[in-house]
Amino acid sequence: MSAGYDLIVVGAGYAGLMAALTAQEAGRRTLVIATGNGGTHLRTGCIDVLGYIDGKRVDDPVRAAAQLASARPTHPYATTGVEALGVALLVFKQAMARAGYPFEGDGHTALLLPSALGAARPTALVPRTMAAGDLRRPEPIVVVGFDNFKDFYPALIAENLERGGHRARAIMLTAPGFEHEADLPPLTLARAFDRAPFRSALAAQLGPRLRSGERVAFPAVLGLTAALEALADLEKRLGAPVFEIPTLPPSIPGIRVFNAFDRLLRAAGARVQIGHPVIGFKTDGLRVTALTSQTAARDRDWACDAVVLATGGVASGGIVVDSHRVAREVVFGLPVVAAVAPPETVNGLSAPAAYFERPTPSLPGLAVDAALRPLDATGTAAYLNLYAAGALLTGAEPWREKSSEGISLASGWRAGQ
Ligand SMILES: Cc1cc2nc3c(=O)[nH]c(=O)nc-3n(C[C@H](O)[C@H](O)[C@H](O)COP(=O)(O)OP(=O)(O)OC[C@H]3O[C@@H](n4cnc5c(N)ncnc54)[C@H](O)[C@@H]3O)c2cc1C
CATH class of the missing domain: 3.40.50 (Rossmann fold)
Structure with missing residues (x-):
């Protein structure tokens, strides 16, 4: 067993990286372990906080997130609190500026940028390299x-x-x-x-x-x-004026964000291990005491005082759905709230479009308590020192809301705290 860490973060997307930086810069010995890269490498490299509520474009993403949180108590913004979102955006901007990759926007104005197809895409924070693309400008x-x-x-x-x-x-x-x-x-x-x-x-x-x-x-x-x-x-x-428009993945702006986090984490003394799935864990019954990761040579145990689970949702393998449509969280086997019914079937075939068109769906994910600890089947915290963040949380529809990075940063920051 390796020397212990104060915190092990599982996952290196926006949520895991934010949690790790928050903890490490607060003086906690932090280890990040991830199977691979996360949403950073796939998404636009911008920070979407909330683009739409009920299909209507919002003007002030943070304010709209507060409205959404009070209307939907199970939404991750309700759990993290909108203050956490405001702080997380600020912490993220400051971190990126320190790493030499500054962002613009304050979270209270919806910036409108061209998408990879030329549609107007609302977002909240943009890297300086995209700022001149704001479609509210006349040129x-x-x-x-x-x-x-x-x-x-x-x-x-x-x-x-x-x-x-x-x-x-x-x-x-x-x-x-x-x-x-x-x-x-x-x-x-x-x-x-x-x-x-x-x-x-x-x-x-x-x-x-x-x-x-x-x-x-x-x-x-x-x-x-x-x-x-x-x-x-x-x-x-x-x-x-020059600006960038996103391309198909891999996302170079997202890779810059990942590299900036990685530099800051290593400079602060954190350890980052990409390419190592977490495949097991040990507990004393109440607390997680160690995680097991898979390496080329052998499996390895890492002792820890706390864990932030930021393994993403179904798209990233943090949750898997079997052929009977039963969803399962992969590392701890935590119960998954399938807040959305299975896709409707048309003539016996599943209809993926219908899945996204449902009136109030959210993607399968973990239910958590107010401290972001995942709940077990009895509705209480599964382990006292296990926290969850990012797309793994139930209650949101990031694809439709355009809220992906905002949820990951806010919950990552809270979990890292
Ligand atoms: C292909 C793809 C396309 C997407 N497109 C969109 C989109 O269009 N709109 C949208 O809103 N969202 C989209 N998402 C989801 C989006 O990436 C997330 O909402 C957001 O980035 C979540 O960030 P996260 O940090 O929670 O998790 P992610 O960025 O998904 O990161 C998860 C991390 O966990 C790691 N991991 C998973 N399992 C393990 C394990 N057992 N052990 C160790 N590490 C593990 C992964 O390697 C990764 O580093 C997409 C995701 C994927 C994968």
Whole structure:
């Protein structure tokens, strides 16, 4: 058995990373163990707090979260408290600024950014690299793509922006230096943007094609390690505001967030182990005393004083649903509240669309007490020192609400406390 940790966080998505940073920076010896990367690498890299209530777009995400919390006592925002959401957003912004990847927005204004398809997408905090994309701004948009980067569709984005009442057009380029590459991976392109000679060659191609007063949208690959520098340099060379629009996964902006958390955690003395599923645990009956993780060589036990379980929901493998549609939490076997009925069937076939169109569903997840401790079958805390956070919690519909990162940060911060 390894030397003990004050806290072990299982999962390295927004919830787990936030919980770990909160605890480690409060002086707790913290270990993060995760099977792999979480939502950071899949989502937009923005912090959605609450985009919609009952299908209506909200103007003030934090205020709307307070309304939602009082209307739905089982919603994670009701459990964490909306004060926790406000603090978590602030803590997140400060952390990212310290890591050199600043965010804009205060949580009280819904920013409207173009989605990967050119629809208006409400969010609450955005990395500076996306801030000039706010669709409430008047400048026309020129969407720049690369014919050798397949995961981004400038013509479609521009067409949909036009449909939404925004002036937009598309320009296709060939990424300089990659003329013989048919299909560039996003990480390769992001690393190219980190380099000044690439940006210079690109600006030389693009500059003459820009019109006065336009702002320039690129796929969200403007640098992996030097995104701010790339942004400032391109704006200077092009003489126009520049911003990123999300692409298909992997999300470079989300990877920057993960890397920023990872740097901060390691600098504060935390240990981060990615690639190691937690496969077992030990208890003294009341408390979890150790977790077992799987490594290439052998299984390993880690003693701990407390655990934050942030393994995500069904999409991330924190909850599995068997062929009889019985849901199960994977690490502790905790009971899952299937707050949504199974998908309706049409002619005996399941109808996934109906699953998302139901009037008041929420995804299967864990019920927790006021301290975020998962409940056992009797309705009491399963273990005194086990806490849950993020998409693992029941009661929300993050896909429809656009609340994913807000819930993860607020509950991660509370659990880390
Ligand atoms: C493919 C995919 C697409 C998604 N699309 C959307 C979307 O469009 N809209 C939306 O609102 N939400 C979406 N989500 C969900 C979104 O990622 C989450 O709502 C949010 O990011 C949850 O963050 P989290 O930190 O709770 O968990 P996650 O970011 O899911 O992280 C879970 C972490 O737990 C780890 N883990 C899981 N099981 C174990 C284990 N046994 N041992 C150790 N580690 C473990 C994972 O490796 C990962 O690091 C998507 C998720 C996935 C996986």
